[in-house]
Amino acid sequence: EAGVTQFPSHSVIEKGQTVTLRCDPISGHDNLYWYRRVMGKEIKFLLHFVKESKQDESGMPNNRFLAERTGGTYSTLKVQPAELEDSGVYFCASSPRDDFVRQREQYFGPGTRLTVT
Amino acid sequence: AQKITQTQPGMFVQEKEAVTLDCTYDTSDQSYGLFWYKQPSSGEMIFLIYQGSYDEQNATEGRYSLNFQKARKSANLVISASQLGDSAMYFCAMREGTSGTYKYIFGTGTRLKVLA
Numbered sequence: 001e002a003g004v005t006q007f008p009s010h011s012v013i014e015k016g017q018t019v020t021l022r023c024d025p026i027s028g029h030d031n032l033y034w035y036r037r038v039m040g041k042e043i044k045f046l047l048h049f050v051k052e053s054k055q056d057e058s059g060m061p062n063n064r065f066l067a068e069r070t071g072g073t074y075s076t077l078k079v080q081p082a083e084l085e086d087s088g089v090y091f092c093a094s095s096p097r098d099d100f101v102r103q104r105e106q107y108f109g110p111g112t113r114l115t116v117t
Numbered sequence: 118a119q120k121i122t123q124t125q126p127g128m129f130v131q132e133k134e135a136v137t138l139d140c141t142y143d144t145s146d147q148s149y150g151l152f153w154y155k156q157p158s159s160g161e162m163i164f165l166i167y168q169g170s171y172d173e174q175n176a177t178e179g180r181y182s183l184n185f186q187k188a189r190k191s192a193n194l195v196i197s198a199s200q201l202g203d204s205a206m207y208f209c210a211m212r213e214g215t216s217g218t219y220k221y222i223f224g225t226g227t228r229l230k231v232l233a
Contacts, residue, residue, distance in 0.1 A: 033221065042121070043223035056220060060148030079171060091162065105152060105220065 002026065004109035006092050008107060012115045018080040024073070026092030032075050033095075033106060034067060038088040041081045046090075061086075082116045089113050124157050129181045130199045131232050137184070138194040138227045140209030146170075149191040151211040153183065156226070157205040165207075168192055199231045218225035 005024045013019050027108045035048040047057040047065070051072035052063055060067070064083070069075040095105035120143045130136035142151065168176045168183045169195040176183040184193040196203055209224045 016175075031219075033222070040225070042225045045221055045223075048220070058220075062216060082196070089160070094161075098119075105164040109163070110159070110161045113160075 001016030004092055004094050004110040005106050006090075006112050008112060009110065010113045010115075012117065013082055014117055015084055016081045018078065019082055019114060021077045021079075021090050021092075023075045023077070023109055025092070025096075026107055028096070029094035029107070030072070031095040031098040031106075032069060033093045034075070034077055035091040035093065036092065037060050037111075038085075043091065046077075079114070080115075084116050087114055087116045088100070119146075119210050119211065119220075119222055120151050121222050121224035123209055125226050126225070126228070127228045129230050129232055130149045130196075130203060131196055134150070135195060136229065137194070137199045138207050138209075138229065139190045140194065140224060142192060142209075142211050144181055144190075144211065144213050148213075151183070152183070152210040152212065152221075153192075153194045154208045154210060155203075155205045156196060156208065157202075162208070166194065170177045196229075199230050201233060204229060204231045 007022045010026045011019050030051050032049040035043050037043045045059040048055045049069045052069050067077045090096040090111040095106045122141045135228050149170045151168045155163045166176050166178045166181045166183050168185045179218050180197045182195045206226045206228050208226045212219050214220050
């Protein structure tokens with residue numbers, strides 16, 4: 001079974017440019033999460049999809065960030081326009097449909113390291 | 118406010134010895150889950166162990182065990198017989214909410230270095 005994949009692994013862009021990160025969750029996983037870790041700080045929740053619906057987007061920093069999950073499969077996270085403080089590692093995670101037995105862990109992707117210069 | 122605190126930014130341990138990584142949490146929920154993840158230098162996040170708030174026994178997974186003290190709101194990770202491959206960043210996390218509305222909160226992490 002393929003794990004969570006993210007693309008690209010690393011992106012370097014200039015302030016003001018646009019970047020789109022992609023996450024492919026494990027096939028069949030309804031839940032998809034985006035997180036961000038800024039250097040030296042905690043991993044922060046950004047948002048949560050259940051299938052194609054945004055269940056919780058309370059962690060999105062501002063309206064420069066737009067996440068989509070069309071068709072309930074892969075998800076994209078677009079940053080437009082990027083600012084210096086957006087630099088960090090963006091993680092995607094997925095988990096199966098919530099049920100008592102399988103609600104335990106999330107499966108993380110390797111992350112996308114975004115550097116805004 | 119819900120929060121995870123990891124007070125040890127870095128730890129050293131001698132190979133084959135045991136090490137405890139500290140984690141305290143704060144939540145007003147009665148139902149929650151606690152997780153530990155390992156992040157090696159390659160960057161991926163690897164799930165290690167899970168403890169539910171209603172679990173009476175401390176969770177164990179091979180060399181990993183979770184010292185869960187609910188009254189103290191602590192969920193320390195114990196790694197026994199440390200190996201060089203255990204050198205990594207370790208994150209404590211808490212899941213709270215109800216089914217369909219889960220939210221995960223992470224600590225700042227502890228970098229563990231195993232010495233030969």
